[in-house]
Amino acid sequence: MGRDAKRAKQARRDKRRRKEDLGLDGVPPLFRAGFVRVAAAWDRAVEAGLMADGAETKYHFTPDGGVLSVAEGRSGQVLVNGERLTPSVAERLRREMPLLAGMISFYEDNQLAGRGLAGAPEDGVMPLAPPRGPDPMPALDEQALAEAQAATAVLVRQGKVAEPVGAMVIPAPRGIGVLFAVGGRDGELYVNGRALTGQWSEELRAKVPELSSDLDRLQAMRAEWLDSPPEDRTLALAGACTDPNCHTPH
Structure with a gap:
């Protein structure tokens, strides 16, 4: 067996071990339901050909039980919880998991820059940010x-x-x-x-x-x-921006 083949085999073994380490026995009860949903979503993504089996997967959790799992697809696009990270998916996830909104935006920015998972934090529970007031609204030209x-x-x-x-x-x-x-x-x-x-x-x-x-x-x-058939987009942008720099609706 050639050196490259041995390395590939070892990488598969290491990945299986990591998957076993992330098995339900090692997952606190608070996160188990979300973890099961995410694991099923990744299985579907592999079956659909969006990602390679055994691809690196990052797991981020919030103290309220939210689970955000991120991987890089075959085309280089970032996948989140088994879905392509399109703008609409990103906005939906920010609404569903506000404690991970910043993390979702991080991966969205990475995707736009072609950096994939580069610079992502380690797996684990993301700490709650300290309470803060709203950022001052910039002057409007x-x-x-x-x-x-x-x-x-x-x-x-x-x-x-x-x-x-x-x-x-x-x-x-x-x-x-x-x-x-x-x-x-x-x-x-x-x-x-x-x-x-x-x-x-x-x-x-x-x-x-x-x-x-x-x-x-x-x-x-x-x-x-x-990418979809033309339709009336009159109200499509209403509430679509979560950045405090946005004035919307207008």
Whole structure:
């Protein structure tokens, strides 16, 4: 048997041992139900071909019994609890497990940067964050907002966008520039009056570099929308941003 084959065999043995270490006998009762659900989800992901059997899996727990398990899929995409970490999945998980919202955002940012599981903390119970007040809301650039609203009003007159109820308004942290995002009747995502194509995204990134990560999230959301048949997205952005920097609904 060649050296590479021996290493692969040993890696499989080590992975089986790690799985045995994470068996229910070693899991506190508080986390067992969640652990069973996650294990079944990973089995389905393997059967569907999303991930390789024996892939590295991270487990994070919260004091209230929440279980977040993360792995890297065959395509390099981050998988969470057996699902692709799309923007809609990330938002749903943040609502379901608010104590792990920061961890979910960490993996989402890693995915956007192509880092997979790099830099992830060790498995285990995540400590509760100390209570803190809300972050101060950044100043809103009223002129930039008015320009974005005027551009969006053109879309309304063209029939592409309904009245911008539920628009996502994201001001730049230092108060210069704003992103005004709305869902279109045609299934498109419009930001500051134009469809968020790659070219328009780069132009906006140059104008408001502080909001580059927000543009990344909006681009990922648009890509997810375009994967499904067009539908009226008028209210799709309402409540879709959990960042305190968001003004939504508008």
